[in-house]
Amino acid sequence: MGMTDLNSSDDYYTVAHLATEFGITPRAIRLYESKGLIRSRRVGRAMIYDHRQRARLKIVLRSKRLGFSLEATKAYLDLYDADRTNPERLLSMMQKCRQRLHELEAQRRDLEATINELRAVELSAQDDLRLLNLDPEAEFKAFMAGHS
Numbered sequence: 133m134g135m136t137d138l139n140s141s142d143d144y145y146t147v148a149h150l151a152t153e154f155g156i157t158p159r160a161i162r163l164y165e166s167k168g169l170i171r172s173r174r175v176g177r178a179m180i181y182d183h184r185q186r187a188r189l190k191i192v193l194r195s196k197r198l199g200f201s202l203e204a205t206k207a208y209l210d211l212y213d214a215d216r217t218n219p220e221r222l223l224s225m226m227q228k229c230r231q232r233l234h235e236l237e238a239q240r241r242d243l244e245a246t247i248n249e250l251r252a253v254e255l256s257a258q259d260d261l262r263l264l265n266l267d268p269e270a271e272f273k274a275f276m277a278g279h280s
Contacts, residue, residue: 144180147172154193164192167202169209188212208232 147158164170170188172179181189188209195205211228215221258268 143183144175145182145186146178146180150181150186150189154189156193161189164189164202167206169202169206 145153147161150156150161151158161170165172169192170181170185172181172185174180191209192202192205195208200208207228211225214225261268261271
């Protein structure tokens with residue numbers, strides 16, 4: 133839980149709190165801030181983040197896990213900040229969303245194909261171990277114990 137500002141019902145989070153919560157370093161948070169992905173505000177000597185910035189940080193970390201560049205992530209986050217009273221900006225936002233959705237759907241198909249291929253390779257390895265009169269799960273468990 134974040135620290136609550138007395139003048140607001142919103143929760144606020146320090147760098148240290150977010151770093152601990154998400155298992156990252158304060159330096160990483162500052163990097164994301166320097167790249168314009170998240171924003172803090174100063175309260176006294178502390179830099180704090182509101183719930184919206186925490187949500188943006190979650191998106192940044194998910195995008196990173198998925199292998200997206202910080203630039204691609206920023207472009208995605210910028211869609212949320214578009215001027216919603218300007219029809220041209222809204223149409224541009226729609227176009228960018230559709231393009232990104234198309235790219236992600238193609239990536240999902242590729243990911244699903246790769247997962248299926250890896251499952252088939254693993255099953256083949258299990259079959260080969262059985263042909264050697266070995267128990268695949270017992271052998272794998274022993275292998276992992278020796279490689280940890």
